[in-house]
Amino acid sequence: MVRFDGSHTQSAGPDGSRSVGLNVPSSVRLEVPRSLRLDGPYRPSRDPTVIVLLLIVLGAVTASLLGIGPAEGIGDGSGPVFPIVGGGDGERTVELEVSVNETDVTVGDPVRIRVTTPDGRPVSNATVRVDGATYRTDDRGFVVHAFPTPGNHEVRATKPAAGNTRYVGTTATVDVERRTVALSVTANRTSVEAGGAVQVRVTLPDGSPTNATVEVGEDELPTGPDGTAVVRVPAAGTYDVTATKPSNRTVRYDADPVELDVVRRAVDLRVTVAGGPPVVGERVTLRVTRADTGDPVAATVVVDGRQRSTGPEGTLDVDLNEAGTLAVTARADPTPSVRFRPENATVEVRKRTVSLSLSPSSDVVGYGEPVTFVLRRTDTDRRVAGTVDVAGNELSTDRNGTLTVVFLPPGPAPEGVRGAGDGIAHGETVTLLRGSSGDGDRAGPLHETIAGGDGPLVAVGLDPGVVPVRGVRDPSATEWFDPAGREVLLLGPKFVLADVDAPDAVPPGETVTATVTVENRGNEDGATVVTYRIGDRRVRERVAVAAGERTTVELVVTAPGTPGRYAGVVAVDGDRVERTVDVGGNASDGAWIGDRPSREAGAAKRPQLCN
Incomplete structure (x- = not known):
């Protein structure tokens, strides 16, 4: 029995014969059975060399038939080789395989295609046909090819037979994708108010602008030739701004979005x-x-x-x-x-504006006749408290908006009226105490309301004529009050001294004559008393003068019996002139006052009232 460890090699000669060599390692031991030992007569069947050779030949043939071992040689040559020359026309078949060294194949990119045997050994000088081009593999089994279009491409690898080795060609399919071009998307701002304009620019990898469609939310806007588009986002939020561009046969486009923060x-x-x-x-x-x-x-x-x-x-x-x-x-x-x-x-x-109305009890009054004014609101006709301005005199109404006044002629206070002192001036206001009556220097009785009755009464000293009256009221928290204006016609005479002619020096105890002209500048006929006095000697004479007319009277008084300088006075109502009279001096006559001009024509007529 023969045992060995190692490997074998086989090779084909030019004539087709095959030799087998054994690489027998040093661990091989040959054990010869006793029946094969040479200590007896020689027999070929018992010759160990013949038996070993036969066993080797049989093993080599079996190995060749089963395809065990490389075609060129196997092993590491550490043991002896036993050449075996075999005859016959046995042939080995090797299938070719094609692989691509890229996971993803894109159009236009150089790709290395490799041809190998099933066990991965490179096949040199193989023919590779792809896309109409033909290549020869190098020593490492490679060819380089750039696929011009996307899609499925067939790669065919073949190699002619070499010796007793026949190569089986193969065809592989390569899926080629479009080339991806990354679009660059930039914006002139990354934060904007809603509705604000943002300029977006799209460029190719080399920086050149390109036509594309800019997408923001649900909006799509085409760029212009300069690769820009102006977008406006109406609502607040965070948006991805990206760009798309239609693919062609060889290129597809991709873009990384830009984040846009839109605030309200x-x-x-x-x-x-x-x-x-x-x-x-x-x-x-x-x-x-x-x-x-x-x-x-x-x-x-x-x-x-x-x-x-x-x-x-x-x-x-x-x-x-x-x-x-x-x-x-x-x-x-x-x-x-x-x-x-x-x-x-x-x-x-x-404040709301409310108009006032002022109603007098009579539009025409005479001296001493009371007139009652009532102040009202025009919106409700309700009486309201306020102030009545009578010829510049502000007089308060009672709480019911009522004010009663009486007009007096300027001058000495009429008898029977208390509270006016020595008299009343034009435009002056006094409070009269009514009660007793009597006769005074004034002609004509006053109205019984003054002469009689009880309680105070407001009197205003005025010349006859049109009296302006105005009703006012202070504003409240919610209302302004428009004043109300009225006019009242005051009737009565107004007597003035128009001319006085009297001596400045007289003998003691002799009579003296003064010539006095009295003019009625009022709007009614009337009578009054003219007084002429030297010292304590006086004379009075009642005269009647029609409205707008004059009358002249002579007043005779006896001069004091004691010489001296005395005050001489001529008076009518509130008008008077005074001169110093020398009693005991040389008698002389003189005009105490020049002839006073009459009032302008028509002044004594009744004026028309304005309501």
Whole structure:
């Protein structure tokens, strides 16, 4: 029995014979059975060499038939080789395999194609046909090819037979994808208010612009020839800005998005009052709108601390109960694109204007005749307390809006009327104490209301004519009052000294004559008393003068018996002249006053009243 460890090699000679060599390692031991030992007669069947050779030949043939071992040689040559020369025409078949060294194959990229045997050994000088081109593999089994178009491409590898080795060609399919070009997307800003413009630019890897479609949210915008597009995002949020470009036969385009942060745009609110200027007591409509567009805004409105809400139309009805400054604050919830800044506004509420009316009990009165004025509101005809201005004198009404006055001629107080002192001047107001009556220097009795009756009475000293009267009332918290104006015609005479001619020096005890001209500048006929006095000697004479007329009287008085300088006086009502008279001196006559001009024509006529 023969045992060995090692490997064998086989080779084919030019004539087709085959030799087998054994690489017998040093661990091989040959054990010869006793029956084969040469210590007996020689027999070929017992010759160990012959038996070993036969066994080797048999093993080599079996190995060749089973395809065990390489065609060129195997082993590491560490043991002896036993050449075996075999005959016959046995042939070995080797199938070729094709592989591509790239995982993803794209158009235009150089790709190494390799041809190998099934066990991975490279096959040199093989023929590779692809896309109409033919290549020969190098020593490592490689060829290089660039696929011009995408899709499935067939690669065919063949090799002619060499010796008794026949090569079986193979065909592989390579899936070629379009070449991917990365588009560059840039924006001139990465944060913008809603609705704001953002310029987006799309370029190729070499930096040149290209036509593309810019996509932001659901919006798509084409770029221009310069590769730019202006986008506006109406709602706040974070958006990816990207670009797309149609693929062609060889290229597909891809782009990394740019993040765009869109914030709400700040818009001011406006609060306005519909209609004209607001007036207290009215109901007005407040309107809340956007300051940028004027569109209405549903808002929360605080009016003087009270919170209310408008409807979608942005309006709110407000009752104005007080005059003055009304504080209004408006706020609104944000929209997807806008945040609203609150509006703090003020509304000036004006007081309501009410007209007054002033009604006299009579439009025409005479001296001493009381006249009662009543002050009323014209909107309700209700009497109201106020002030009645009579010829510049402000007189207060009672709580019912009533005021009673009496007109007196300027001059000495008439007898029977208490409280006027020594007299009353033109435009002066006094409070009379009514009660007793009597005769005085004035002609004509006063009205019984003055002469009799009880309690105080307001009197105004005025010349006859038109008396302007005006009713006023202080404003309240909610109302202004327009004054009411009226006119009252005051009738009566007005006597003045037009001319006085009397001596300045007289003998003691002798009679003296004064020539006095009295003019009635009033609007009614009347009578009065003219007085001429030297020292304590006096004379009075009653004269009647028609309105607008003059009359001349002579007054005779006896001079004092004692020489000296005495006061000489000529008087009529409130008009008087004084001179110093020398009693005991040389008698002389002189004009105490020059001839006073009459009032302009028509002055004594009754004027027309203005109601």
